[in-house]
Amino acid sequence: FKARCPFHEEKTPSFMVNRERQFFHCFGCQESGDVFSFLQKMENIEFPEALKILANKAGVKLPEYNPQMANLKTRVLEMQAVAMAWFHNQLLNSAAGQKALSYLKDKRKLSAATIEEWQLGYALDSWDALSQYLKGKNFTHQEILQSGLVVPKERSQDYYDRFRDRVMFPIEDYHGNIVGFTGRTLKEDEGAKYINTPQTAVYNKSEVIFGLYKAKAAIKDEDQVVIVEGNMDVIASSGAKIKNVVAVSGTALTVEQIRILKRLTNDFIFAFDADQAGIRAAERSIGLAWSEEAKVKVIAINQSLGKDPDEIIRRDVALWKKLIAAALPAMDYFFEMKFRGYQPEEIESKKQVARDLLNLIIQLASPLEYDYYLKKLAEKLEVREEALREAVKKARQQKKPGVA
Numbered sequence: 001f002k003a004r005c006p007f008h009e010e011k012t013p014s015f016m017v018n019r020e021r022q023f024f025h026c027f028g029c030q031e032s033g034d035v036f037s038f039l040q041k042m043e044n045i046e047f048p049e050a051l052k053i054l055a056n057k058a059g060v061k062l063p064e065y066n067p068q069m070a071n072l073k074t075r076v077l078e079m080q081a082v083a084m085a086w087f088h089n090q091l092l093n094s095a096a097g098q099k100a101l102s103y104l105k106d107k108r109k110l111s112a113a114t115i116e117e118w119q120l121g122y123a124l125d126s127w128d129a130l131s132q133y134l135k136g137k138n139f140t141h142q143e144i145l146q147s148g149l150v151v152p153k154e155r156s157q158d159y160y161d162r163f164r165d166r167v168m169f170p171i172e173d174y175h176g177n178i179v180g181f182t183g184r185t186l187k188e189d190e191g192a193k194y195i196n197t198p199q200t201a202v203y204n205k206s207e208v209i210f211g212l213y214k215a216k217a218a219i220k221d222e223d224q225v226v227i228v229e230g231n232m233d234v235i236a237s238s239g240a241k242i243k244n245v246v247a248v249s250g251t252a253l254t255v256e257q258i259r260i261l262k263r264l265t266n267d268f269i270f271a272f273d274a275d276q277a278g279i280r281a282a283e284r285s286i287g288l289a290w291s292e293e294a295k296v297k298v299i300a301i302n303q304s305l306g307k308d309p310d311e312i313i314r315r316d317v318a319l320w321k322k323l324i325a326a327a328l329p330a331m332d333y334f335f336e337m338k339f340r341g342y343q344p345e346e347i348e349s350k351k352q353v354a355r356d357l358l359n360l361i362i363q364l365a366s367p368l369e370y371d372y373y374l375k376k377l378a379e380k381l382e383v384r385e386e387a388l389r390e391a392v393k394k395a396r397q398q399k400k401p402g403v404a
Helices: 035-045 045-057 067-092 098-107 110-118 130-137 141-145 212-222 231-240 254-263 276-291 307-314 317-324 330-338 348-361 367-381 383-395
Strands: 015-018 025-026 119-124 151-154 160-163 168-171 178-185 194-196 226-229 245-247 267-271 295-298
Touching: 035 045, 067 098, 067 119, 067 141, 067 168, 067 276, 098 110, 098 168, 098 276, 110 245, 119 276, 130 141, 130 160, 141 151, 160 367, 168 212, 212 231, 212 245, 212 254, 226 231, 231 245, 231 307, 245 276, 254 276, 267 276, 267 317, 276 295, 276 348, 295 330, 307 317, 330 348, 330 367, 367 383
Parallel strands: 226 245, 226 267, 267 295
Antiparallel strands: 015 025, 119 168, 151 160, 168 178, 178 194
8 A cells, every 4th residue: 555654744545454474564754653653743652652552452451461471471481482492401411411512413414503593402211300400400390390391280289391301493483482392212212302381371383383483584685485394404404504484383374473474574495294184284284374365485395305304415415596586376286186197087086085175165265366376276177167166165065165
């Protein structure tokens, strides 16, 4: 949107509002900001009052300020930072941490500088080493219990350390605060490969994106974000000087995470693992990104190149850069995937491909893209376009999530 600036007199409009990025900028007086700063300046009010006005206009009820909860959040954040430093020290300076350090340096090929930059660590193979250390740092029993760093014992007020004999990856929020951890086991045949901090006063899995704090500047500069599955994919990319890479905390992006990323860019590139779980995660995430009108591409990873970006980078950094540059528009990628093994003479094969791709096509927010890919599908299946439109219409009338 373009208009005459409300903050200075002008004849030619130079005040721009970017709907996608949700900010304004005047090329005349150089005023800029978001909706909050706009209202603050227009009404000469402070942020809390602007927040209340906009929340009321949007029908959003603001939570009441709770000083006890605010204090708990502060203490939990302090504890995460203390725990990170302790894990990092155990990795670098303890005898027990040497196997974890060897794993990172020798197997994962991480440099000392990368280990330091990401503050990677090691959790001792102990039931109470960390919790005892935290008690010694004057954190209370209740604060430790609320931190996500320990697990409450059944039928007891006591607890034990959540992370034991694991390589530790600190998780930062959008502002760089340590809010939690991912722990990777060093015992391949024992327990879950990865465990994460549970929901706490400071960690919300649906909103936190691994690596985003460090990647923000590069995402803005390149106007593009590469979204991968694993923490190691992000760290390996960063070590290879590819800085606009982040990872999801789980299998699929949430709407909240997509909206956070859209503050920085509208161009998303997905690079999920080439197994069935990775493909399903990509479909879910991309469907949500489409619903938020993001521009989406996909990096085609197959087992011959490496099972994930981390492995590809360890083999050939240049190849990873080429794959990013050659990313396909998401729907073109899905057409390529779904038509593999297609048997044009078999009606069931035809129906399966139609079902799979129509379920994706109907998620497109752009009518132009919707029409384009519907026609493309009809041509490739050698069926009438009207038949596909009828299948979509029937499914929508029945209010079913998929196309039969």
